[in-house]
Amino acid sequence: MGRKPLAAALAGLALAWIILDVSLNRLVLKNLPSLHAQIAADLGRQLAFDELQFSVLRGISLSARNLRVADDPHFAATPFIEAKELRMPLRWGALLRGKVEISKYVLKEPEIQIIRSESGDLNILGRPVAQAGSQTYLFTPALEVENGKIDFVDRSVKAPVEITVPNFSMELSDYDSQGGRRLRITASFFSLPGQEKNFSLDGWVKPSAAAREWSSFPIDIWIKTDGMLMTNLARAVPMLRERITSYLDIVGPVVLEARVRGSVARPEIHDLKLTGAFFGSTKN
Numbered sequence: 612m613g614r615k616p617l618a619a620a621l622a623g624l625a626l627a628w629i630i631l632d633v634s635l636n637r638l639v640l641k642n643l644p645s646l647h648a649q650i651a652a653d654l655g656r657q658l659a660f661d662e663l664q665f666s667v668l669r670g671i672s673l674s675a676r677n678l679r680v681a682d683d684p685h686f687a688a689t690p691f692i693e694a695k696e697l698r699m700p701l702r703w704g705a706l707l708r709g710k711v712e713i714s715k716y717v718l719k720e721p722e723i724q725i726i727r728s729e730s731g732d733l734n735i736l737g738r739p740v741a742q743a744g745s746q747t748y749l750f751t752p753a754l755e756v757e758n759g760k761i762d763f764v765d766r767s768v769k770a771p772v773e774i775t776v777p778n779f780s781m782e783l784s785d786y787d788s789q790g791g792r793r794l795r796i797t798a799s800f801f802s803l804p805g806q807e808k809n810f811s812l813d814g815w816v817k818p819s820a821a822a823r824e825w826s827s828f829p830i831d832i833w834i835k836t837d838g839m840l841m842t843n844l845a846r847a848v849p850m851l852r853e854r855i856t857s858y859l860d861i862v863g864p865v866v867l868e869a870r871v872r873g874s875v876a877r878p879e880i881h882d883l884k885l886t887g888a889f890f891g892s893t894k895n
Contacts, residue, residue: 646673646711650699653716653752656691657681673699673713678721686726686734694721694759715753715785723756723779727765756781761798770849776800778808791817800836801843803864809837814871826876834871838864841887862888 651658660675675697682691696719705712726734759779765772777799784793795813802809814832818825841864845855855861865887873879886895 646713649713650675650697650716653713654680654692660697671701671703673701675699678718682724682726683734686728686732687724689724691734692718692721692723694718696720713752715755717755717757718759719757721756721759723759723761725761725763727763727767729766731767753785754781754783768850772848774847789817790819791815794832801840801847803838803840806838809839811835811837827874830874830878831872832870834867834869836865836867838866841865859889860891862891862893 646663658678658680660679661677662675664674664676666672666674676695678692678694678697679690680692682689698717698719699713700715700717702712702714724734728734757780759781761776761779763772763774763776779798780796782793782795786792792815794816796811797808798810799806799808800810812832812834814830816832817829819828841855841859841861845852865885867886868882868884870881871878872881888895
């Protein structure tokens, strides 16, 4: 191919790209009110952001800058989630039909505030359980969290507990053919100095409209902690101090591996492996 035909082909490609970008931008602007309502419904909260950008460079996607997701005022006046960016890839098939549908939510560097009230309620579970025949409880599209931080506050105990979990990442897949969702979590949880991440969770959860409580959803997950400092955990959770420091007398980090099946309310623990220096021992 000569220079002129190549230049003409490149110019045609660039023109087609510009037309596609402009057309899709118009489609997004036309659907902006319904998009805002869809995002709020999927996240289960009122929300606000500085701007909504459309991009074709990283795949057809939307990006909401400086996201703020409101918390239930019964728990806190501060946001439930604050994130630098919420990226939302769009479904190609829907775009070809002139519709805008979000395929996944990706939270970039969010700060997530989880609160347990005096009565034992959790703010993260503020949205209602799905109606019969629907699957809308745990975020309809897939969800990813990249390099986030969780601030957990438990007010249900006499001495309130405050725990910060940094380096938090999560992947929650869309529903599979059996109605299950793949869940993967990594984070730093009372880790050793210089250790970036020491906690991992990988498995399946099956949201069910028949289950009245989230804790009854069937689960099958593998949990591993690689070097968790139990003494630091005991300092953060007053109710554990007496058991960990006086009774178990744990010295140094603990490694835990287990498979958990059943449900959160009625767990079945399999293949448990616990390694550490207990009862004042200097060796594991």
